[in-house]
Amino acid sequence: MNRMHDYLVETFQQQYNEVYDRLLQYQSDNLDNKNSALINQMNAQLIDIEEQKKKRIDTLNKQLTIILQPPKKIAQFELIPNGSSYRVIASDYYNLVAAHEKANGRKLITMYDNLGLVDFYSERFNGEERFIILTDKQDFLISESHLEDLNNIINKTYVYVIHEDIIEEIKLNIL
Structure with missing residues (x-):
């Protein structure tokens, strides 16, 4: 922004000098x-250049102050897990899930951020999609808000229950 400011000042100064x-x-x-008419015209142009310069520099300065102001902190939270999550850390099971998917004919495997909306995405050669949520609890419950977020992909979502090195697939359905 400072370079833009310097460029504008230099350009307007060059126009003014000419x-x-x-x-x-x-x-x-x-x-x-x-030459009275030409002199009056040049005086008017000088005034116009000064007004344009002031307007552009003021606009640029407003942008600078907006950009440079740090965000105001209004709250700070500290999250402490209570150990009751039904999810597991996806990155810990990447190799297991990748091997399972390849063994079942699904090639394209993508891991998403841990504890995201879904943990993995895989796809068959024919384009059949599969979204995967990992858990290690047989009696897991997905929250209502999570189900709402999954709404567009609910028919393509599977829950993989992991017992040691064994994966049990459960298709996620809404009753």
């Missing part, structure tokens, strides 16, 4: 007031 040089030339050649 018009001012013409004004001085017209004033020096103004015998018998034959």
Whole structure:
């Protein structure tokens, strides 16, 4: 932004100097007031250049102050897990899930952020999609808000219950 400011100042100063040089030339050649109209026109241009310069510099300065102001902190929270999550950390099971998916004919395997909406995405060669949520609890319950977020992909979502190195697939259905 400082470079933009410097560029604008330099450009407006160059325009101002060119018009001012013409004004001085017209004033020096103004015998018998034959250049009065041109002199008035140059004075008006100088005023216009100053007004445009002020307007553009003010706009740029407003942008600078908006950009430079840090966000105001209104709250700070500390999350302490209570150990009752039905999910597991996906990155811990990547190799197991990847091997399971490849063994079942699904090639494209993508891992998402841990504890995200879903943990993995896989796809068959024919484009059949599968979204995967990992858990290690047989009696897991997905929260209502999580189900609502899964709404668009609920028919393609599976829950993988992991017991040591064995994966049990459960298709997620809404009753």
